[in-house]
Amino acid sequence: DISHQPPEFVRQHFPTIHEKLLGLGIDMTKGPIPVVPAQHYTCGGIKIGLDAKTDLPGLWAAGECTESGLHGANRLASNSLLECFVFGEAAAKNILECWDTLDDPPAILAWDESRVTDSDEEVVIKQNWTEIRRFMWNYVGIVRTTKRLERAAHRIRLLREEVEDYYGHFRVTTDLIELRNLLECANLIVQSALSRKESRGLHFITDYPVTDPVARDTVLIP
Ligand SMILES: Cc1cc2nc3c(=O)[nH]c(=O)nc-3n(C[C@H](O)[C@H](O)[C@H](O)COP(=O)(O)OP(=O)(O)OC[C@H]3O[C@@H](n4cnc5c(N)ncnc54)[C@H](O)[C@@H]3O)c2cc1C
Incomplete structure (x- = not known):
């Protein structure tokens, strides 16, 4: 709630949010801005090592889908983007290092759609x-x-x-x-x-x- 400040102050300091809110029918110079909690970060995920490797051969992971050990039961504020860069680079390095030793992907059977139909219940x-x-x-x-x-x-x-x-x-x-x-x-x-x-x-x-x-x-x- 910033409505205790003069309207001119609010308009000058927060021009973008002020305009955005007006479009939503909320005037922040007159009353509080409604807020709700939202999910902001996924805490936990795929276990990786410092080389971004998972325990599944041929799969590396970086960023919010992982559990790198950087964060505990809380996310460390502002480290998430950094984490993407650090582990993205670690993954790339490790992939390059083991590129020549990676097995070929297993042969995949031809897709068989003979026993299914299009759904009319989407x-x-x-x-x-x-x-x-x-x-x-x-x-x-x-x-x-x-x-x-x-x-x-x-x-x-x-x-x-x-x-x-x-x-x-x-x-x-x-x-x-x-x-x-x-x-x-x-x-x-x-x-x-x-x-x-x-x-x-x-x-x-x-x-x-x-x-x-x-x-x-x-x-x-x-
Ligand atoms: C409001 C908000 C504010 C934040 N502020 C900060 C901050 O100030 N500092 C900070 O460090 N972190 C901040 N974070 C956290 C940070 O932004 C995220 O942790 C980070 O962007 C996650 O990056 P990522 O690449 O792991 O995942 P994402 O950015 O979620 O990337 C996943 C990608 O996969 C794609 N995808 C999903 N499913 C499929 C599929 N089936 N096939 C193909 N592609 C698919 C998605 O489209 C997406 O592009 C904030 C997050 C939010 C929501």
């Missing part, structure tokens, strides 16, 4: 997509409870069954594959959160509000 994908977004925000958001995490896990199970069935019967599309990936990610996040019996950094669960004296990994190992 609304299912859209609906499931929206559903994941909503329950992940509401049940697996900033403040968690075991009960809500279990509810989310239950929904993920149902959706996975539905998507697997869909996947087997209809021609695959990018949206369908991404829906499957979203469910995988959602499941990993929920399983990891459920195995954490403490609150630490941005991982807050009301059933276990206290931080354990010793940090215990909730890294999921296949």
Whole structure:
């Protein structure tokens, strides 16, 4: 709320945001700007070494999809972009170093679409997509409870069954594959959160509000 300042001050200091907000019907010279929390960083992810290598041969990862060890239960402010540069370069270096020793990719069978048909139910994908977004925000958001995490896990199970069935019967599309990936990610996040019996950094669960004296990994190992 900056409405205590003279309107001229606000217009001069924040011309861009002032104009943007006016377009949304909000006058910041007269009242507070509504704010909501939003997801800003994915904390956790694919384990990599200092060379950005994963444990899957031929796969390197850098940036927000990884767990490089740089961040703990909190993201270190402003280090995320830097992390992309550092690990991007490390990955490139390591790929170049082992380029000649990399195995050829395995032969891939010809795609067989003989037993699937075009879906006339694409609304299912859209609906499931929206559903994941909503329950992940509401049940697996900033403040968690075991009960809500279990509810989310239950929904993920149902959706996975539905998507697997869909996947087997209809021609695959990018949206369908991404829906499957979203469910995988959602499941990993929920399983990891459920195995954490403490609150630490941005991982807050009301059933276990206290931080354990010793940090215990909730890294999921296949
Ligand atoms: C509002 C906000 C403010 C931030 N401020 C800062 C800051 O001040 N300092 C700082 O250090 N960090 C900041 N961050 C964090 C930082 O921006 C991110 O951590 C960083 O940009 C992540 O880069 P990335 O390359 O890992 O992922 P992304 O930038 O998310 O790149 C992933 C790319 O993959 C693409 N992609 C996704 N799915 C597919 C697919 N199936 N096929 C092909 N491509 C795909 C996406 O389109 C995207 O281009 C901020 C983040 C936000 C949201």
